[in-house]
Amino acid sequence: MLARIKEFLGMEAKPKEVASEQEVEKVAEEEKAKPRIGYVHLSGCTGDVMSLSENYDILAPLLTEMVDIVYGQTLADVWEMPEMDLVLIEGSVCLQDDHSMHELMEAREKAGLVVAFGSCAATGCFTRYSRGGQQANPNHESFVPIGDLIKVDLAMPGCPPSPEIIAKTVVAVINGDMDYLQPMMDLVGYTEACGCDLQLKVVNQALCIGCGTCAMSCPTRAVGMTNGRPEVNSDRCVKCGVCYIQCPRSWWPAERIKQDLGL
């Protein structure tokens, strides 16, 4: 499975042609192995895993038939981090928190694929505002997206990511649907998100057409529309990046949309 995911994620060259029937069977056997998934919780609010668990309809078969959860607070009864095919990391990482730093590095070492799960992990989100000076540890001041410290393979921003995008991504990973995952691989580089991106990257670039998708998608209602252009109330903005990510003028997945619509 890992080989398959990796292959589809373009991380490894395509495997050599399988010569004999036995080898085909062996590969098939291996592919039946369920992907081993871990969950690492750093500095986030647990909203992302709550969103995951809202997929009631697919959760049971997902957990029992399709994947093995091998690591994660409250999800698996283990202390030692095992080898994992894929790890979901929720939350940004605090540079002053040795335990979190260590867990992040260990996760990168032990997992084939690292997913920045939710905006805190992907962009820093509201933890970007931290200035320390608070209990339980006033020294915990500097929070950064995990991509600042380790190589991330897939970013799934969202505050939280919607249950639907989680389900769609899981299905895409299991089917090896590389095309669907491509935008989320591209989003790995989008670590400095802000509502002001609408102005800088859309309006300033002569691209805004006043559709209102940004205002619709902002989870904190920080975006309004004034004279057909987004207006961001920065006091409400948590820097999740969702507005710019949903804007039809930031990236345009035309082929997938046509496929989804049957056009």
Place this chain on the structure above:
Amino acid sequence: MVLGTYKQIVQARATDKQIQKISQDGGIATGLLCFALDEKLIDGAVVAGPSDEMWKPEPTVALTSDEILAAAGTKYTLSPNMWMLKEAVRQYGLEKAGIVTIPCQTMGLRKMQSYPIGVRFVADKVALDIGIFCTENFPFESLKTFISAKAGVDFELVEKMDIGKGKFWVHTADDLISFPIKETHGYEQNGCKVCLDLVSELSDVSTGSIGAPDGWSTVMTRTESGETIFSKAVDAGVIETTAINEGKFGLEMLTKLATSKKEKAMKEIDRRKELGLPVPYKASNEKEDPLANV
């Protein structure tokens, strides 16, 4: 295909006399939404409703036929209809929302449905998207300039605006004023210059005036659900259809205008890319069909 994928293309209009009277063209948007509401195929719709200011639309959640009727007619300025979609689902509790969108709004809608990254449980509540044709759109101040400076009319007196036959038309109670559409150039919003879609290629049902005689609309059904709803409305006698005019002022004109919009946009996309400016679409040398909306 410059008109996008469609199941059928016809000429059509709403049969209701009141809708015919107040709507922009064949009253397809209003007629189809009212029908879908009556038949409980939708339980409300996002439309470009009236605001406190004349001719400045406000995205509105319509729950009744009256509210849908109140939004009839084209307002040639920005109405961020996508903005109200979450409101429609969350505040108004719509389970089956309808929405009217111009092509770029349709694109925002469809992207959100295929990649609902940060938008939870809205994508699945959209039951009907009526896409209307669009060549360009104008900031409200541009529109004011047309009316007061170019047409020389008091904004309050305007009863209808229309673009067609190469002209911008301004109807008042006792006057019909027009000026060449060329004079609006430079007033359109900049984002329109890279827009490759005239005919709402990704809507469920798309409709516009190009290709149809006065009082009628050109209609293309695109998705399964769009085809189903439109056929039901026709069967119920709410919408009447005739064959599309294949000739010079029908399909030929529509194809010609859709093509020229795409060609112009591709030039601008290529130009901007050469300047190093961001554009979400591919340059003409990066795609197989240089006119595809990708």
